[in-house]
Amino acid sequence: MEKIIDGKAIAEKVRSEVKEQVKSLNALGINPCLAVILVGNDPASAVYVASKTKALQEVGMTDRTFKLAEDTTQQALEDLLDDLNGDDSVHGILVQFPLPAHLDSQRITDKILPQKDVDGFHIQNAGALVCEKDSFIPCTPLGILRLLQETGMETAGKHACIIGRSHFVGRPLSILLSQKPWDCTVTLCHSATKNLSFFTKTADIVIAACGRAGLVTGDMIKTDAVVIDVGINRVPDASKKSGYALKGDVDFESAAKVASAITPVPGGVGPMTIAMLMFNVAKAAGRG
Ligand code: GUN
Numbered sequence: 001m002e003k004i005i006d007g008k009a010i011a012e013k014v015r016s017e018v019k020e021q022v023k024s025l026n027a028l029g030i031n032p033c034l035a036v037i038l039v040g041n042d043p044a045s046a047v048y049v050a051s052k053t054k055a056l057q058e059v060g061m062t063d064r065t066f067k068l069a070e071d072t073t074q075q076a077l078e079d080l081l082d083d084l085n086g087d088d089s090v091h092g093i094l095v096q097f098p099l100p101a102h103l104d105s106q107r108i109t110d111k112i113l114p115q116k117d118v119d120g121f122h123i124q125n126a127g128a129l130v131c132e133k134d135s136f137i138p139c140t141p142l143g144i145l146r147l148l149q150e151t152g153m154e155t156a157g158k159h160a161c162i163i164g165r166s167h168f169v170g171r172p173l174s175i176l177l178s179q180k181p182w183d184c185t186v187t188l189c190h191s192a193t194k195n196l197s198f199f200t201k202t203a204d205i206v207i208a209a210c211g212r213a214g215l216v217t218g219d220m221i222k223t224d225a226v227v228i229d230v231g232i233n234r235v236p237d238a239s240k241k242s243g244y245a246l247k248g249d250v251d252f253e254s255a256a257k258v259a260s261a262i263t264p265v266p267g268g269v270g271p272m273t274i275a276m277l278m279f280n281v282a283k284a285a286g287r288g
Contacts (some may be wrong), residue, residue, distance in 0.1 A: 003256065005228075005263045010150050011143075011271035014279060015059050021282040022060045029267040032285035033062040034092040034118065034277075035084045039077065040070035040100045044234070049096055055274045061281060064090065070100055077103065081111045091285040092118035094277070097168075115287065118280040121168065130175055136280050141173040143272025144207065144228055145182070151261050153226060156183035161203035163249070164210035169230055173207065196220070208249035218254030227255050227262040230269050 025032055034056055038049045049065065056063040066080065072146045077095075079176040084090050093116045095117030099105050109117075120136035126161070128135030147154060164170035165188055177184040187199045197220040200206050208216045209230035221227060248265030256262050263269055 001262055003259070005147055005151060005177060005261050007143075007147060007263055007268040007271045010147060013049070014146065014275035015055065018059045018275070018278045018282050021286070025282065026060070026287050030285050030288070031062055031089070032092075032281050033064060033066045034089050034094060034281045035066065035090045037066045037068065037077070037080065037093070037095045039068045039072050039096070039103065042098065045096045051274055052094070052277060055278055056281075059278050059282075061173060061278070066216070072100075072103075074103055074107070078111050081108070083154040085111075085113045085116065088288070090116065090247055091288055092116055092281040094119055107128035116284060118277060118284055119168075120172070120280070126167070126172070129172055136283070138168055138172050138177065139276040139280060140169045140209075140230060140269060140273045141176055142276040142279070143269060144173060144230070145176060146276065147228065147263065147269070147272060148182075148205070148226070151226060153261075154182075155205070158184050158204040159187070159202055160184040160205040160207065161187045161189060161199050162191075162207045162209065163189045163196065163200070163216065164208070165232070166209065169209040170207075173209070177205075204252075210249055212249055214245040214249070216250040216255060218251065218256075218258045221255060221258050223258055224260040225258070227259040228269065229263050229265050232265060232270060 018198050022032055037050055039044060053063050053065055084093050093112045095108055109121045110123055112122060114122045117125055117136055125135040162170050162174050162230055174188040175188045179188045189196055189199050200220045201222055203225060205226045206221055207228040211231055213233035213235050227250055229248035229250040233247045234244040235247045236243035253281040
């Protein structure tokens with residue numbers, strides 16, 4: 001097993017698979033299209049949206065990006081979603097989070113038609129995932145499953161310890177890994193967990209998705225564990241032009257000495273999230 005799990009290379013492989021799917025859809029007269037909505041001026045969100053637009057172009061899909069003012073009202077955003085829900089040329093809709101505080105994110109999420117909810121955040125898709133029915137699986141968990149698959153490791157009966165219980169990553173991933181074909185024994189740790197290393201030290205797979213830079217250190221993991229780092233934390237760094245460096249939730253240097261395989265930050269989970277979004281848009285277009 002390669003020690004560094006190269007998310008950039010695996011994401012490129014996924015994108016080339018999606019490109020082929022897009023060609024087949026084009027031959028049927030379908031041009032897969034994703035509407036991306038960005039509200040306000042959050043710099044990190046603007047960077048994510050730009051990466052999504054670039055990836056859409058690269059796989060030959062159409063993007064319709066809406067950049068809305070910070071003071072956009074709930075009604076105006078819901079009206080736009082109504083229009084996009086009713087537009088047959090739009091196959092997927094993504095509202096970039098976090099939204100400004102005056103907007104009700106859950107209502108916005110559930111306003112998107114489930115069959116266009118390529119983020120997999122709609123309550124109907126979340127329920128389908130629990131019940132093992134076909135649904136849109138959130139892109140980061142989907143990307144992590146693909147990374148694990150690419151390592152070639154046998155996961156059945158293994159202990160997967162996930163740190164972080166977010167609706168977008170930790171919780172859906174804990175459910176997926178407990179299901180077939182993954183068949184893991186899962187522990188889901190979070191901010192109220194006592195003695196975190198008690199759980200991580202017995203895990204064959206450690207997945208850190210808690211948004212705390214460098215939380216997981218080498219002494220907390222078992223020899224030859226597989227370590228997946230979902231964190232993308234901006235840490236002040238005067239030596240960088242931007243004034244910050246990107247750090248994962250794992251202390252890479254110490255963890256890499258113990259792990260059998262580990263994802264870097266950047267270049268691990270991040271590119272996979274975007275590649276799996278392309279996968280979900282192709283799926284939405286194929287279903288339509
Ligand atoms: N903000 C951070 N990650 C995501 C994501 O995967 N989807 C959306 N819609 N917003 C995000």
